Amino acid sequence: MDFGLTAEQSAYAATVAEFAARELNDAIAERDRDSAFSAEAWRKCARLGLTGLPLPVEHGGGGADAVTTAAALEALGHGCRDNGLIFSLGAHLWAGAVPIARFGTDAQRRRYLPAACDGSLVIAHAATEPDAGSDPAQLTTTATPVEGGFRLDGGKTFVTNAPVAGLFLVLATTNRVRRHAGLCAFLVERDTRGLTVGPPTDKMGLRTSPMADLHLDGCHVPTDAVLGPPGAGMAIFNATMRRERGFILAPAVGTMRRHLDQCVAYARGRRQHGRAIGDFQAVAHRIVDMRLRLDTARTLLYRFAWLLDEKRDTDSDAALLKLHLSECLVQSASDAVHLHGGSGYTTALGLERELRDALGGRVYSGTTEIQKNIAARLLGLGVGT
């Protein structure tokens, strides 16, 4: 394993960090308060190539390998304080565009990927239902074969990007008795009759990332809307979740680095009892713990990316990475609030928003407990999920 970045990778990461700090941080407090997604910031990300970074070059993407992608996302997290925008980007890439690139037909790739890359098409992944989250075998949204295609019926919840998405990757079952073996993935365009997007979901954090429920009521889709070969729904779901778990929090490494930089600067400048507060062991040790969490999380991220580039098995690594990164991010944001005292607790510095945003990481893409269950199962332990 070599975690050293090439000169080209480092230069690209520096470009992304500088761009993000300069272009993506306008009026975040106001947009957070108003739950407003920034279409302008999305377009700027697209112009830099971020909405298609790991996608094939022939369809307008950047063709970046996993390590390059990790470096760019870390840089994005360091420069950009709009965590909701970053989350939307992650959902678009890992749960939408990448599965199409990986499993789509040539026609599907040509139809959707160029627009996904240039930012004109936002993709949403619709899997979770009110009674089925981390266990897709329990999905109740049905796909019934009809002449020329399928009829989709059911409801999806917590669909990130739904209010702004032009395309939905919908997971449904063609045979509930067969549980995971009955799953099928569909590409459903927003204007398809029978598809309705509910009102925006109000959330604690990541408020600039739009979310809504999805209703499918006699929604007819053609046969060529099926993603992947027949019976591959579960394979597509597993592959999608592997990358989502591995990369959805990659920007958080940059975010934690930003927290650390900010806390070190504050601890060196803020004086109490005639000394910089960083001279107090209790403060210094808290910051050292932040550094340790950053380094361990970063190592796991780049190890995962390296394994992916090596085409090695990464299911367990993805679960452990998501688990560790999400917990480290929450603690990092909490420490940043704490170290800044009263100022950290107010909205003025934006650190309380960082903490609210971080808490979502323990929940989306499978909770911390689900990640532990996955890792346990892959160790050969008979833990149910």
Next chain:
Amino acid sequence: MTVAQRIRAFLATTPGRAAALAALGDDDSLIDRGLLDSLGTLELSAWLQEEFGITVDEIDLTADNFESISAISWYVERRVTAVEDPGRRP
């Protein structure tokens, strides 16, 4: 041991599966009997890759390939052939 016997032995190492496997024929569905769920497929895939030195592509984790011990054996044999003779399609 045949490929099928090795797969059966591995599956039996998971707590709670051994008794059910004993009454299962090689052509019987592991999925319909509730003996192989989604995570179990990933667990089995990781073991197959290590045990047989093959690569299991993400898109190959389908019911067709993992329906029964016979189906898994047939898949493994095709992949082993692909490793030994890369020019031949599995």
